[in-house]
């Protein structure tokens with residue numbers, strides 16, 4: 361009953377059996393999947409049947425299941441988050457949470473034993489490795505600690521090279537709740553449980569990210585890796601992105617509206633001539649002396665400083681200082697010195713190329729990206745910046761990891777039209793960005 365539909369289904373159906381077999385043969389890592397957004401619909405239906413009748417929640421649960429069954433249309437991303445209270449009502453006991461986790465892991469790591477009717481390919485596991493993420497909730501039946509151990513008990517039934525857990529902190533959380541989540545995550549990590557990282561998630565229009573900094577620093581200091589949802593919507597401010605990038609997360613989720621300025625300031629990409637910046641910016645890569653360059657202000661301040669120095673140090677007569685060639689030479693000298701300063705600044709920042717977790721269907725269906733052609737993946741591909749292809753929430757977005765990879769291979773307009781070698785490289789980048797490897 362788990363159906364795939366929408367952009368990824370269209371892309372998958374356009375591929376030949378041999379192209380699908382190629383995608384299936386790639387070792388793939390799913391690095392951005394939210395547990396409660398990835399539960400197979402049939403599991404939710406059965407969990408709803410098991411629930412004792414309650415006039416408070418029955419209607420909401422039935423309504424949400426119906427919406428999910430018929431396929432969501434979202435006008436904007438904020439329509440997405442109200443789905444979760446009904447799903448949470450179904451996963452709030454230890455047994456329901458175990459069942460949901462088990463079914464999510466099976467969907468990613470085991471081949472389906474009931475191939476979809478009319479399917480042109482033999483099912484194989486969706487991925488070789490998954491880092492499942494979830495927000496520990498305290499309910500009437502679970503503490504945050506038991507929530508996480510319940511999920512971990514299921515994850516640890518798989519080998520360490522197959523499955524691991526990322527603990528999500530919701531940006532709507534209070535300071536005390538966030539502190540408790542991180543405390544429990546560290547305690548479990550210290551106890552040798554398979555927690556590998558922390559994530560900052562939740563409605564991108566809510567909360568103040570700066571309040572979480574100390575908690576994420578504690579996690580990092582304890583040895584956990586960090587990923588954050590960043591610039592997922594146009595409303596996420598530059599100030600917020602700057603704060604989050606200041607934490608130097610190991611990976612970034614979405615980064616849809618991350619500005620060209622911050623990419624230049626924080627990432628050690630070497631921009632390729634003729635490539636466009638993300639955030640729907642279509643300016644070609646330009647030099648620091650151009651006012652449109654992200655480091656123009658830094659360059660210009662250095663230029664003025666050097667110009668003044670060169671003039672002060674000059675032994676030329678007053679008369680020759682008035683000549684065009686004097687102006688020309690000093691300008692050239694100051695420009696060269698300022699460029700050196702900018703280059704040194706970039707070097708000083710060190711190599712920072714955090715993998716971007718790309719969720720194509722999620723972005724298209726939430727309306728944060730208009731089309732594949734306008735998707736920020738194009739910038740990262742052109743600039744050789746690490747990315748990983750992920751599903752985000754397979755349940756509402758009605759996708760699979762294979763479907764997301766089909767979006768890479770399918771010919772435009774259904775897909776990006778990448779070749780086999782490019783797709784193979786992207787799959788490898790995902791595997792390389794695992795938090796779990798080697799730990």
Ligand SMILES: CNc1ncnc2c1ncn2[C@@H]1O[C@H](COP(=O)(O)O)[C@@H](O)[C@H]1O
Pocket residue numbers: 394395396397440444493494495528530561562563564589592722726752753
């Ligand atoms: C669409 N893009 C997204 N952006 C931000 N946060 C998202 C998300 N998709 C899901 N979540 C976060 O994950 C929770 C559900 O899984 P868990 O209860 O943690 O397992 C949601 O409540 C939301 O906070």
